[in-house]
Structure formats: structure tokens, C-alpha cells
Amino acid sequence: MPHDMISLRRIRYLVAISLVLIVAFAVRLVDVQAVRAAGYANRADSELAKKSIILAPRGAITDINGVEFARSVISYRILVDQAIVDYPKKLASLAAPILDMKESELLPLLIGDRRYVVINKSVKPAVWRNLEESIDSYNAAIMETENGFSKRLSGFFAERIYAREYPEGELGAAVVGFVNQEGSGAAGLEYSMNSTLAGVNGEYTYSNAGGTIIPGTQKITAEERKGNTIHLTIDRDIQWIAQEAIMKAVKKARALSGTVIVMDPATGEIIAHATYPSFTPGKTQGVDPYRWKNPSVQEVYEPGSTGKVVTFAAAMEEGKVEPETVLTVPYKLKRSIKVFKDHDPHPVLRLTLAGA
Incomplete structure (x- = not known):
């Protein structure tokens, strides 16, 4: 076979292979840039995007x-x-x-x-x-x-x-x-x-x-x-006065702590609510956690005479007593194993509900 014919055949083979490769690359390019473009873009965005x-x-x-x-x-x-x-x-x-x-x-x-x-x-x-x-x-x-x-x-x-x-x-x-x-x-x-x-x-x-x-x-x-x-209904100026007053009272009485609440009797709004000893919010490291509490709402205590209002109101609402009802008031009263006493000793008293 002549040498020129062999060379021509080889050239045709190379051209054919080149055309196939070009078509393959073109198809792939169309696939990447058109068919799957959105998918690849989203993938790239997801890899770069952060929240x-x-x-x-x-x-x-x-x-x-x-x-x-x-x-x-x-x-x-x-x-x-x-x-x-x-x-x-x-x-x-x-x-x-x-x-x-x-x-x-x-x-x-x-x-x-x-x-x-x-x-x-x-x-x-x-x-x-x-x-x-x-x-x-x-x-x-x-x-x-x-x-x-x-x-x-x-x-x-x-x-x-x-x-x-x-x-x-x-x-x-x-x-x-x-x-x-x-x-x-x-x-x-x-x-x-x-x-x-x-x-x-x-x-x-x-x-x-x-x-x-x-x-x-x-x-x-x-x-x-x-x-x-x-x-809040609290007034900052009245709060300051109450805070100073309870601090002085606790120190004078050498008490462990004290709380004072100032209320508007016409509306029931709390206009001051002070406790001593206190703390500085934001600087609580090293402070006894007990100071973080608000004793008047987080501690159990005997309300004393202030509790009479609640008791009497409930009794009057049920029709059991009237303001003129006479009560017998001893100095002490035993209930179960507990003896309750008034602050100062006194003989048995006869007081109206309003006077008690």
C-alpha cells in the first residue's frame, strides 16, 4: 500500500477522533452551563453561604x-x-x-x-x-x-x-x-x-x-x-427613700435583714419595694445567693396583723361576722403543738372586729 494512502487514512482517523472529542466536550459544556447550571450554582452557593x-x-x-x-x-x-x-x-x-x-x-x-x-x-x-x-x-x-x-x-x-x-x-x-x-x-x-x-x-x-x-x-x-x-408602678424616688429607711432600720435593730413595701391604698399599686441587705445586679460574683431573693415574695413568714385584713374580708364575705361583732382575744392561743402569742402580754380582751 502506498505510503501516501496510509498517511491520509491516519489523518482521517485523527480528524474523526478529534471531532468526537469536540462533540463530547460540547455536550458536556452544554450540560454544565445550561442543563445543570442552576444545580451547580446552588451547590456552589451552598458551599459558600453561611448563616x-x-x-x-x-x-x-x-x-x-x-x-x-x-x-x-x-x-x-x-x-x-x-x-x-x-x-x-x-x-x-x-x-x-x-x-x-x-x-x-x-x-x-x-x-x-x-x-x-x-x-x-x-x-x-x-x-x-x-x-x-x-x-x-x-x-x-x-x-x-x-x-x-x-x-x-x-x-x-x-x-x-x-x-x-x-x-x-x-x-x-x-x-x-x-x-x-x-x-x-x-x-x-x-x-x-x-x-x-x-x-x-x-x-x-x-x-x-x-x-x-x-x-x-x-x-x-x-x-x-x-x-x-x-x-413598673414603682416610683424611683420613693424607692430610694424606702431603701435608705430599711437599711437604717436593719442596722439600728441589728437584724439580719428587712423588707419594706409602700402601697397606694387607693389603687393597690406598689410604689416602693425595698430589701436590705441588697446587691448590685451585674456584679453578683461572690455574693451570697440568698441576697438575690426577694424575701417578701420568696420566703415563708408570719404576716402578723397585716394578715387580719385578708382573714376578716373572707369572714365578712361569707356573712359570718360584721364590723361590730365582738371577739374574744386572749394573749396566747394553742393550736395542735404550737402556741401563738401576741407581741406583748395582756389579759383576755373583748374587741369588736373593727377595733381588733
Whole structure:
């Protein structure tokens, strides 16, 4: 067979194979870009897309005039991504004074390969702003003097959270209560009305590349809802007077504790409710948990003469007595194995219901 015919046949084979490959690639390209395009796009989005929570602030607790006993304020949780910290010693030297930490305390937290390390659970916005600006200034100076992009400091980031503040301190602490580290009510109204005060967190999605949020990809999928504010009938000024009075009375009597309640007799509204000893909400570490209680509603006690109103009201409602009904009042009365006594000894008295 002539050599030219063999070469021509080989060329035809190569052309045929090339055409088959081109058609195969074309079919695959159409499949990827048209037929399955949406599926691949969704898969890529799902691999990049992340979800995060938008924290909702708790409602405030105020007195009758709107003075706040408890409120939520914006705060920041300071974190570090150890994987992108290239110069831990320099970063610790710069950041430690701003975060009110020792360099020896901060440095170990900057070294490693963990992507999420909590440095400070809650700082004021000014602290985070100061840290950001200090790092930016340092990096700008490095670029100007040494043109060293690789020497830039990085690693810190922050999450916006809400911190609970108690502007009035000990005033009304037993009534107001406080929240725990997770932000849920732990005592007082903060605990008993937690579901009312707590907000509903929102949610947003974003695209993530190498642990960094891609700018412009954030999208809110559920708005957060702030918690409800609770308006008390307590008057802050009268509360302060009551607090001072019960403190002096307890100290004068050398008693273990004391509680005073001031009520509006026309409406039954509580306008002051003070307990001593008290505590400062938000600073409960090392405080005896007994102080967290509100004795007037959480302890069992003998009501004394104040209980007469309830007893007499029930008896009158049932038609058993009238205001003029005469009662025999001994000094002491034994019931079962318990002997009940009046505060001061006295002979058997004959008193009307109204006079008792």
C-alpha cells in the first residue's frame, strides 16, 4: 500500500477522533452551563453561604416615670482568628493595653490554629473602635515606612452583642433581678418575666471565602424583634427613700435583714419595694445567693396583723361576722403543738372586729 494512502487514512482517523472529542466536550459544556447550571450554582452557593444570628435586645425595665432600672446596650465580643495572626508578639504588645490585659495573658490566645477564640466576652464600642483604629494606624505606618504588606497585623474581629446594664445599681435590685452570662433572666423580674423581656433573634446569610465574609453578600433573612419593655408602678424616688429607711432600720435593730413595701391604698399599686441587705445586679460574683431573693415574695413568714385584713374580708364575705361583732382575744392561743402569742402580754380582751 502506498505510503501516501496510509498517511491520509491516519489523518482521517485523527480528524474523526478529534471531532468526537469536540462533540463530547460540547455536550458536556452544554450540560454544565445550561442543563445543570442552576444545580451547580446552588451547590456552589451552598458551599459558600453561611448563616449567622442577629441578636435581639431585651426590653427595658422602668419605673412609673420611665426611669430605667435595666436596659440593653450595644457591646462587642472580641475574638481572634489564630490562623491569620502572623506577628503574635507585636499584636499582643499593641492590643493588650487597649483590652486592659497583660501581654503575657493575651499572647497565648493569639498563637495556634483555632479560627474562633474569645478574647473578651463584652467590651464597650469605644474599646473595639480604639483597637481597630490602632491596628489600622500601625498597618498604615508600616506600608509607608517599610512598604511591607506582609508585615501588617491582623487576626482580631468582633461580634456585636447586647450587654445588660442596671443604671440604678442596688436600687430595687431584689425586684428587678439580673440576667446570667447567656443573657437569660436569672432572678427577680428578669427571670419571672423572661419570655416578655426577651426578644426574638433574627438571621442573615453571607458568602464565606477562606473564613472571611465576602463584602456585599450579607442578606437578612429574618428581622430581629426587640423584647417588650416592662413599666413598673414603682416610683424611683420613693424607692430610694424606702431603701435608705430599711437599711437604717436593719442596722439600728441589728437584724439580719428587712423588707419594706409602700402601697397606694387607693389603687393597690406598689410604689416602693425595698430589701436590705441588697446587691448590685451585674456584679453578683461572690455574693451570697440568698441576697438575690426577694424575701417578701420568696420566703415563708408570719404576716402578723397585716394578715387580719385578708382573714376578716373572707369572714365578712361569707356573712359570718360584721364590723361590730365582738371577739374574744386572749394573749396566747394553742393550736395542735404550737402556741401563738401576741407581741406583748395582756389579759383576755373583748374587741369588736373593727377595733381588733
